[in-house]
Amino acid sequence: MDERTSAILAKYPRGHRDCLIPILQDIQEFFGYLSEASLVEVGRYLDLPAGKIFGLATFYNQFRFEPAGRYHIRLCHGTSCHVSESARIIRELEKILGIRPGQTSRDGMFSMELVACMGACHLAPLIQVNEVHHTSIKPEDLKDIIDSYIHGEEE
């Protein structure tokens, strides 16, 4: 049994099913994703079949089952961004990175996620890379933005 997972589980003594989502959120917060092993362990702790937990976790958008990239890119796809042509941004980014939303690139550098609305509609379209926001971007800017992260890494 992984010690770190047990430490998280220990925060929920006499855990019932209603603790399931907070536990999964804590695990994801700590590890960045939900591994198969951790799901099995949570199941054992709460006395629930792992399949049921997997069924629950896949239902919600928050949970991911592979580690996020070193640079996690969140693309805003709210209505306001959509009318400001965010679809083109998404397509362009898919092309540059070679991954689709929800995936992580093979070298583990980048991962992509679509978000419903970031609440900065006056700066649409925008993306968030880790904690940095890039606002009012155009498709042709993306290459430079991505390059800056790749080069930043090399230095």
Added chain:
Amino acid sequence: MASKTHISVDKEFLVNEVLRNESVELPPDTERKLKYVRRDKVKVPVVFIGTGSCGLISGAGGTLEEAKKYLSERNIGAEIVETGCTGFCSMEPMVEVQLPGKTRISFRHVTPEKLPFILDGIFNNIVPEEHAIGQYKNKSLEPWKNVAFIEELPYYTLQYRNLMKNWGRINPYSIEEYIASGGYRPYVKIIRNYTHAEVCDIVEKSGLQGRGGGGFLTGKKWKVAHAVIADQRYLLCNADESDPGGFANRAMIESDPHRLIEGILIAAYAVGTSKAWISIRNDYRIAIDRLERAIERARDYGLVGHNVFNSGFNIDIIIRKGPGAFVCGEETAMINSLEGKRGMPRPKPPYPAVSGLFGKPTVVNNVETLSNIPAIFENGPDWFNEIGNESAKGTKILVLSGKIINHGVIEVPLGTKVKDLVFVAGQGIPDNKEFKAVQVGGPSGGFLAGEDIDVPYDFQSLASKGVYMGSGGMVVLDQECCIIDTVKYFMNFIQQESCGKCIPCREGTGRMLEVFENITKRPVDEDRHSTLERFKGVMQLENLAGVIKDTSLCGLGQKAPNTVISSLNYFREEYEEHIFDRKCTAGVCRELRLYYISVDKCTGCTICAQKCPESAIIGTKRHPFFIVEEKCTGCGICYDVCKFNAISVK
């Protein structure tokens, strides 16, 4: 902490002299002290910086650092206050300055580079007019010359700021400032003097309707839950806002978290529960942080906890982070999610007010509904009843966004005309473009266009136009937006977010999306028959919409076809154009776009041919090129790379 310096009152004073004092007017001596706490008057210059999410994304973090540096370098004894959102998003990052004896003045787009210039000016009593938005009216203070009053700007004239009263004015982390602005006094008075039923009566009398969209009378809902005999009841605050284009609840929590908490506390007392839950969207990190800190402070003041102010009332507030599912905005789905199940709605009845969370009576209220409660008790139900029109009382917070000049969060009395919201508060469409439609209420809402934008913004009037108010999002579309594409976007969203329980919603929205994909697909070698097939799909849309509406369990499904129906009402020609002429006038539908190269303008630089991913552009160097229509996918790269504007859309 900087915000502590101006507070000359302590906890003891606020609890004993302010909260425990139940008279309407506080003694003049107390009031004088509170004036300084809420900064009606200041002793040292104060610089306010808006650090809500929208401000921070616009770069308020840098401005804040710069302001700190500026003041320490020049040894100026001024105070910096981080406020929440001011509601005027398109002006962010916003900075406001208040000098002793002068009115408060507000500046737009204050980047770190501009800040020293603005502060230099204002500290020397010179207003850098080009950066000023306006000043706040205050009779007891001297106004600045040649600066407009904020209340007179078109963005503010329609507004009635009740819920937003403290936005941008107080530090959201400071309970002292909230109490000094009149906060928590109604709550303490209620739990010491009123019965549960009296509280429900007052709220019902005020005519407050649920702001989550249902429009059910809040007081009535509380009464139902209170009447059920049970050993435990729950109050559940729905802050799981995940509408694309709606972020009013987040801004409310970030700017004035204590107002929500006071609302929750009063509601909990009315319902007779000792446990209140807040389910908040997990992405809202800043809002969660502010809420947690606010609850902590309220607990510290003895407002939350065991035997509050010796009234015998016990209350605890628990925050749960919503794991992200649009359907969890529906009350029964949210209850399932809190119980650790998949967020799928349950059949009603039994209503949650009778049997909800863990089978106990549960009142589910939206953030905005609960935030309205304190003011109702502060000013009386009759005051609330007078705001709004015949059918809907009070104010509504809405988010203006899309192709509009003034973006932001505004609060208007219900019944304000949609047209005025767009053209007065929003100031219309930028770049002299033409107004096309306004999308109200997110994915469950609908379009308003043409004459119908004259409709008053309230539950009933909107419903009469087939539009649903929803979360208060309002996205304006101009001539360059394609309605079909926007509807397709919403269908895609609903299709992805449908929980899958009801077949009409799960499969029906999928079929609808299919129809939209069909009519925006590139027509290659198409005969008349297949055109007919595509049209057939559209013919079925209305029928299908009816079935989905009638047979879905929850609001998400029942309202899913709203956008489709309303778009068909207003923009039938646009549908026909997509189907028959295979053309998208707005030029948004990618696969229907046909590019051509103007022979006169093309210099034959070959850049477009090099960049074309489909090798669809051919020609000889230094001679005009042309596009092979069969190969072109309409991606628009050539259009973007051409330096001579030689490429245009047919």
